[in-house]
Amino acid sequence: MKLVLIADTFPPLRTSGAVQLRDLSREFVRKGHELTVLLPSSDLEQPWALEDFGGVRVLRLRAPKTKDIDYVRRTIGEFLMPYAMLRNLRKSPLANERWDGVVWYAPSIFFGPIANALKKAGACKGYLIIRDIFPEWAVDMGLMGRGLPYRFFRAVANYQYSVADVIGIQTAGNSVYFDHWIQKPGRKLEVLQNWLADAPVGQCTIDLAKTSLAGRRVLVYAGNMGVAQGMDVLLDLAEQLKTRSDIGFLFVGRGSDAQKLAADAKARGLDNVLFHDEIDPDEIPGLYAQCDVGLVALHPKHKTHNIPGKFLTYVQSGLPVLAKINEGNDLVGMIRKERVGAVATDDSLEALVRAAEALIDQCGGDDTLPGRCRGLYQRLFAPEKAVEQIVGALDGGVPEN
Structure with missing residues (x-):
């Protein structure tokens, strides 16, 4: 046509x-x-x-x-x-x-x-x-x-x-x-x-082995950082887990809240958090190859349903997803049904912390998790x-x- x-x-x-x-x-x-x-x-x-x-x-x-x-x-x-x-x-x-x-x-x-x-x-x-x-x-x-x-x-x-x-x-x-x-x-x-x-794993300008997150299991967020994402809760999560020397957080991208979030992380003294400017999309597979979990956040006031593009990039690369999203969102059912990560839907920070720690532990013991993520991508996306x-x-x- x-x-x-x-x-x-x-x-x-x-x-x-x-x-x-x-x-x-x-x-x-x-x-x-x-x-x-x-x-x-x-x-x-x-x-x-x-x-x-x-x-x-x-x-x-x-x-x-x-x-x-x-x-x-x-x-x-x-x-x-x-x-x-x-x-x-x-x-x-x-x-x-x-x-x-x-x-x-x-x-x-x-x-x-x-x-x-x-x-x-x-x-x-x-x-x-x-x-x-x-x-x-x-x-x-x-x-x-x-x-x-x-x-x-x-x-x-x-x-x-x-x-x-x-x-x-x-x-x-x-x-x-x-x-x-x-x-x-x-x-x-x-x-x-x-x-x-689908995209091959290539070079990436971010080399985590040369950063403060070297040797940690890294939870990565790559994409827009704006009002709709409600990302303050992810810094709250990082603060709760800062005593875990085996866990780190990487935020890559731009947006209306990017500088504010970076400044907030610095003010809180979060040495387990690293911010980086956006990178070329072709570098994303190389970045995710160095990470363990993909982060998705949507503001809790959202009532519309959304399957964020970043969710696709995570599962495409075999990364399980930790999602903090609105109750009833169709993405909740997808993650749970396909067993490709963990979801927190209420306002409880404690629930998000438990989900994060459980998923990190699962990453170390479930060899089938990356394959399920890739399979979901190939079947639907x-x-x-x-x-x-x-x-x-x-x-x-x-x-x-």
Whole structure:
């Protein structure tokens, strides 16, 4: 099929979303499909820039800045983004292109207008990949009430949903947010698992043997450190275990809370904790080969369901997972059913400490644990499964809506 993918993150960015879309794009090409990726870019001086990315056509389109700015300017920029992308697409060599299917990735919730325009031009179906439920999670976190801003974002999200013929959600638990949407004929809601391409173990700029964590069993967190993660509890855990000279904690990445967390660890005198800036995604397997347990944290106020990308990277590398997440999250059942780690869901620090120590002990005595982790990855999270599912949903002719 001739497909177009719309997103706001892609290499050279190192976000988990960029890595996911890189792997998805490569798999589309490997399966013989013709893929074009459309991306907004605030750095372009000209209206567009066309690149080749391993057989994928990548068209960057000039659009307002939406990253690393205050919320008001970001909202305005994201609202204008799809219209700027459309305008500059029409100035590009791909202005008259027509596709057999339109795929777009949320976040952002603002791609509805450009997805709709491309669907109509190609008389084709649209597949919306949703990786978080915004603005609902922001309300759960107390970052937003249900006033005017919420109603605005909710209207934008609902319009984006209305454009889609098929919506792929992360877990079955998120289906409750689409009870109204699914009632219209011709629409399909399905679980589209996160995905991650297999990667060989290579060199890593972080050599734990040369750090203060040498010789310890290392619990690693690699990824964004922001409000949604609620990571203070992981420092509390490290503080409770600082007398265990055989256990260490490594935090790798960036985010709004990264500097605050590092400063907090220093203020507490946690010599069992090490912070490091983000590394290239290709170095992650080499990093995990030096570690023993992967850490997942989600703020306890979360009510939406989430299978974080970092969870995939852990099990792909054979690392069991210690998760501090919200009660009822679908990830809880997955970890317990597949026996790939330990979960704490209440506010008790003592329960998290017990889970951590039990999992560390299990790592030393259960030789089948890494194999179970790898097996779960291969069964559910390989990118070829995502591509087959998306293509199968789009390969059905003209949409009804």
